Amino acid sequence: MLFQPVENVYLQSEPFWLWFSSAPVEENVILYSPANIALSCNLTSPSTDSATVNVTWKKDNETLRSSSVTFNETKHVWSTQYINQMGNYTCVFKRDQEVKATFHLQVPQIEGKEHHVVSYVGDSVVLVCKSIKYIPISWIWYMSNGSDQVAVNDSLMPDKYTVDEKYANITKLKILKISEEDDRSYWCQAVFKLGESKGKVSLKVLTYMTPLKPFLAIAAEVIILVAIIFLYEMYSKKKQMHAGTLQGEGSNVLKQNALIMAP
Amino acid sequence: MAAPKKILLSSPPDGGWGWMIVVGCFLVTICTRAVTRCISIFFVEFQTYFAQDYARTAWIHSIADCATMLCAPLGSFISNHLSCQVGIMLGGLLASAGLILSSFATSLEHLYFSLGVLTGLGFALCYSPAIAMVGKYFNKKKALAYGIAMSGSGIGTFILAPVVQLLIEQFSWRGALLILGGFVLNLCVCGALMRPITLKEDHKHPPEFLEQEYVSEAQKQDLKQLSICSPLIKAWSHEGLCCCSWQEYNFLLMPDFMVLAVSVLFMAYGCSPLFVYLVPYALSVGVSHQQAAFLMSILGVIDIVGNITFGWLTDRRCLKKYRYICYLFAVGMDGLCYLFLPVLQSFPMLVPFSFTFGYFDGAYVTLIPVVTADVVGTASLSSALGVVYFLHALPYLVSPPIAGWLVDTTRSYTASFILCGFSMMFSSTLLCFARLAKKIKRTQLRSLTRDTDTKQQIWTNGATAYSVSGDLDQKDVEILATEANR
Numbered sequence: 042m043l044f045q046p047v048e049n050v051y052l053q054s055e056p057f058w059l060w061f062s063s064a065p066v067e068e069n070v071i072l073y074s075p076a077n078i079a080l081s082c083n084l085t086s087p088s089t090d091s092a093t094v095n096v097t098w099k100k101d102n103e104t105l106r107s108s109s110v111t112f113n114e115t116k117h118v119w120s121t122q123y124i125n126q127m128g129n130y131t132c133v134f135k136r137d138q139e140v141k142a143t144f145h146l147q148v149p150q151i152e153g154k155e156h157h158v159v160s161y162v163g164d165s166v167v168l169v170c171k172s173i174k175y176i177p178i179s180w181i182w183y184m185s186n187g188s189d190q191v192a193v194n195d196s197l198m199p200d201k202y203t204v205d206e207k208y209a210n211i212t213k214l215k216i217l218k219i220s221e222e223d224d225r226s227y228w229c230q231a232v233f234k235l236g237e238s239k240g241k242v243s244l245k246v247l248t249y250m251t252p253l254k255p256f257l258a259i260a261a262e263v264i265i266l267v268a269i270i271f272l273y274e275m276y277s278k279k280k281q282m283h284a285g286t287l288q289g290e291g292s293n294v295l296k297q298n299a300l301i302m303a304p
Numbered sequence: 305m306a307a308p309k310k311i312l313l314s315s316p317p318d319g320g321w322g323w324m325i326v327v328g329c330f331l332v333t334i335c336t337r338a339v340t341r342c343i344s345i346f347f348v349e350f351q352t353y354f355a356q357d358y359a360r361t362a363w364i365h366s367i368a369d370c371a372t373m374l375c376a377p378l379g380s381f382i383s384n385h386l387s388c389q390v391g392i393m394l395g396g397l398l399a400s401a402g403l404i405l406s407s408f409a410t411s412l413e414h415l416y417f418s419l420g421v422l423t424g425l426g427f428a429l430c431y432s433p434a435i436a437m438v439g440k441y442f443n444k445k446k447a448l449a450y451g452i453a454m455s456g457s458g459i460g461t462f463i464l465a466p467v468v469q470l471l472i473e474q475f476s477w478r479g480a481l482l483i484l485g486g487f488v489l490n491l492c493v494c495g496a497l498m499r500p501i502t503l504k505e506d507h508k509h510p511p512e513f514l515e516q517e518y519v520s521e522a523q524k525q526d527l528k529q530l531s532i533c534s535p536l537i538k539a540w541s542h543e544g545l546c547c548c549s550w551q552e553y554n555f556l557l558m559p560d561f562m563v564l565a566v567s568v569l570f571m572a573y574g575c576s577p578l579f580v581y582l583v584p585y586a587l588s589v590g591v592s593h594q595q596a597a598f599l600m601s602i603l604g605v606i607d608i609v610g611n612i613t614f615g616w617l618t619d620r621r622c623l624k625k626y627r628y629i630c631y632l633f634a635v636g637m638d639g640l641c642y643l644f645l646p647v648l649q650s651f652p653m654l655v656p657f658s659f660t661f662g663y664f665d666g667a668y669v670t671l672i673p674v675v676t677a678d679v680v681g682t683a684s685l686s687s688a689l690g691v692v693y694f695l696h697a698l699p700y701l702v703s704p705p706i707a708g709w710l711v712d713t714t715r716s717y718t719a720s721f722i723l724c725g726f727s728m729m730f731s732s733t734l735l736c737f738a739r740l741a742k743k744i745k746r747t748q749l750r751s752l753t754r755d756t757d758t759k760q761q762i763w764t765n766g767a768t769a770y771s772v773s774g775d776l777d778q779k780d781v782e783i784l785a786t787e788a789n790r
Contacts, residue, residue, distance in 0.1 A: 159476040167352050205355070213352075252479030259486035263493055267393075270496040 066142040071149050072127065073175050074234040080144050081121045082132035095135040098122045127235055148233045149175040153240030160219050161247055168214045168242045170229035177231035180212040185226040221246055315443060321499060322441035322449070328497035329453035332392065332434040335491050336427040338460025339484065340368050341579065342468045343419065349477040354412045359708065361412070364420050366701050371424025373697030376432045380690030383433035388498040392430045396491025399426025403485030407478045430491050432693050435673050436686035437498050447627070451615020451670045458607030458666060503682070552687050555680040561688065563738040564679055565695055567731040571635050573699035574642065574728035575665065577707040577720060585717045589649045602658040610666025618671065628739060631675050634668035636732035642725030646718040
C-alpha cells in the first residue's frame with residue numbers, strides 16, 4: 042500500500058476483514074513521507090447474537106487504546122485508528138477467542154544485488170543501487186571493514202571512488218584500479234524523510250588466470266579434434282585412391298578396347 | 305596410368321558423409337546465429353560499465369548482424385575459389401580473435417570494431433559456405449537436411465542464453481567474452497568436416513575437368529559444349545578467372561532471382577525487430593521478467609520444431625512441387641502474426657503468438673536455401689546464397705533502430721509492429737504475384753505454340769534447358785548448345 046504525501050487529509054487504508062477463526066493477518070504499509078493514516082479493521086460474525094467485543098489497538102506491543110463495541114445489524118464491527126508515525130500497529134478483537142491484524146509501517150526497502158558482482162585486478166567496476174518507485178533525498182555508500190561499516194569517502198579518494206548521481210533514484214559507485222583488498226561487501230543507504238534503508242552489493246575480485254583456464258581447455262579440444270578429422274580424411278582418401286586406381290585401370294582398359302572396336 | 309585425384313559423382317550422396325556435413329553446419333549455425341543473438345545479453349553489462357544508453361549499445365548487435373550478412377558474398381567467393389574448409393577455418397579464427405579482443409575492450413567504439421565488424425566478418429566467412437555445402441551433399445532429403453542444420457540457431461539460443469548468463473555471473477563480461485571466443489574456435493572443427501565434393505553437373509569448376517584424364521574424349525566434348533566457360537578452359541589465365549567469376553553471378557539477371565531478392569529485402573526488414581522488441585513490449589504490457597524470458601525461450605524452441613517439421617514436410621513428394629508456396633505461406637503467416645501483436649496485451653495471449661511466430665519463423669528460414677536452389681540450381685547455389693544473405697544485411701541494420709524510433713515518437717509499439725507485419729506480407733504477396741504471372745505467361749505461350757506450331761525454348765535453372773513442346777531432336781540439341789556457348 043502506498044500513501045501519497047498529502048497533508049491534513051486522513052487516508053483510509055483497505056480494511057482487514059476478520060472473523061474469529063481466521064489466522065493472524067499481516068500487511069506491509071510503505072510510507073514515503075509524513076501523512077495521516079487511518080487503519081481499519083472489520084470483524085464479521087456469522088452468529089446473530091449481539092455480543093460485545095473488546096477492541097484493542099497496539100503500537101509495538103504498547104496499548105494505544107482499548108474499547109468495547111457491540112455488533113450492529115449488519116454483523117460487522119468496525120474500528121479505525123488514526124496514526125502518523127512509523128511502527129507496527131495491531132488491532133485485536135477479543136470475545137471468547139482472539140483475532141488480530143498487524144500493519145507494518147516502514148520506509149521503502151532498497152534491494153541490492155543477490156549475486157556478487159565480479160571484477161578483475163586492475164579493472165574498474167560500477168556498483169548500482171536503485172529505488173524504483175520512491176525517490177530518496179540522498180544516498181550514502183558504506184563498505185565493510187571486518188565487521189564494521191565504514192563510509193566510502195569519494196571526495197577524499199577521487200581517483201579510487203566516484204559516485205554518480207545522474208538520476209535521483211539510481212546511485213552508482215565506480216571503483217577504479219581494483220585490487221584484492223576491494224573484495225568485500227558494500228552498502229548503499231537511501232535516506233527518506235521518515236528514515237533510512239540499506240541495500241547490499243558484494244564485490245568479488247578475480248585474476249585473469251581464472252577465465253583463461255577454461256579457454257585453454259577449449260582451445261586444446263579444438264586442436265585435437267581438427268587433427269583427428271584431418272588424419273581421418275587423409276586415411277579415407279588413401280583408401281579411395283587405392284580403390285579408385287584399381288577401378289580406373291579396369292575402366293581404362295575397357296574404354297581402350299571400345300575405341301579400338303568403334304569405326 | 306595416372307590415378308584420378310577426385311572422383312566425380314553423378315548425383316548427391318543423400319547420406320553417408322553428408323550427415324557429418326549436416327552436423328558441421330548445425331554447429332556452424334550455433335556458433336554464428338546463436339552467438340550473435342546472445343550478444344544482446346551483454347548489453348546491460350556494457351551499459352553499466354561504459355555508462356552509455358541502450359541505443360548506442362544496441363548498435364553492436366546491428367553491426368554484427370549487418371557485417372555477417374554483408375560479407376556473405378565474400379564468404380562464398382573464398383570458399384568457391386580456395387576451399388570450403390579453408391574458408392570456414394579462417395572465419396572461425398577471425399571470429400574467435402574478435403571475441404578475444406573484445407574481452408580487453410576499453411571503450412564502446414573498441415567493441416563496435418572487435419565485436420561488431422571482426423566477429424561479424426568471421427561469421428560471414430562460415431555461414432553461407434556451410435549451408436551451400438549441405439545443398440551439395442543432399443538432393444532428395446534436402447529440406448530435411450537443411451531443417452536439421454538450421455535448427456542450430458534455435459537450439460543454440462535456447463542453450464547458450466542461460467550459459468552466457470551463468471558465465472557473466474561467474475566471470476563478468478570480460479571473462480565470459482574470452483570463454484565465448486574459445487567456444488567459437490569450434491568453427492575450425494566444423495570447417496575441417498567440410499570435405500569437398502564435386503558433382504558432374506558442376507559446370508562452373510573447370511579445373512576439375514582438366515584433372516579428369518580418364519574421361520573419354522566424347523564425354524569431354526559434351527561437357528565442354530554445355531559449359532559456359534568452355535572457350536576459356538584452355539587459357540586458364542587471370543582473365544579467365546575474372547570472366548568465370550562474372551559468369552558465376554549470371555543468375556543475378558534472372559527475373560525469378562530478382563523477384564526473390566526484392567522479397568527477401570522486405571522479409572528481412574520485417575523479421576528482425578521482433579527478437580529485439582518482444583521482451584520490452586511484453587514488459588510494457590505488464591508481463592514479469594521471467595515470463596518475458598519464457599516467451600523468448602518458447603520462440604527459440606518452437607523455431608527448432610518449425611525448422612525440422614517443415615523441412616521434413618516439404619521433402620514429401622506431394623509437397624515438393626509446392627515448396628515455393630509453402631515458403632510464401634510461412635512468410636505471410638508471420639506477417640499476419642505481427643498484425644495481431646498490438647492487440648495481445650497479456651501473457652496468456654502472448655504465448656500462442658510466440659508459438660505461431662516461432663514455428664513459421666523456423667519454417668521459412670529452412671526453406672530459404674531450398675527455394676534459392678530451386679531458382680538458380682545447385683551450381684551457383686553458393687554464390688546465390690551469398691547474395692541472398694547479403695540482402696539481409698541492410699534491413700537487419702536499419703530495421704531495429706527505425707522500429708525503436710517509431711516506438712519513441714508514437715510512445716507505443718503498435719506502429720512499428722504493423723509496419724513490420726505489412727513488410728512481411730508484401731514480401732509474401734510479391735512472390736505470389738510473380739508465380740501467378742509466370743503461370744499466366746506459360747499458359748499463354750502454350751496456347752501460342754499450339755496455334756503456330758513453332759518450337760519454343762524456355763530456360764529454367766540457368767544451366768539446363770527444356771523444350772516445351774515436341775521431342776528434342778538433333779537440330780534442337782545443336783541450337784541449345786550454341787545458345788549455351790554464347
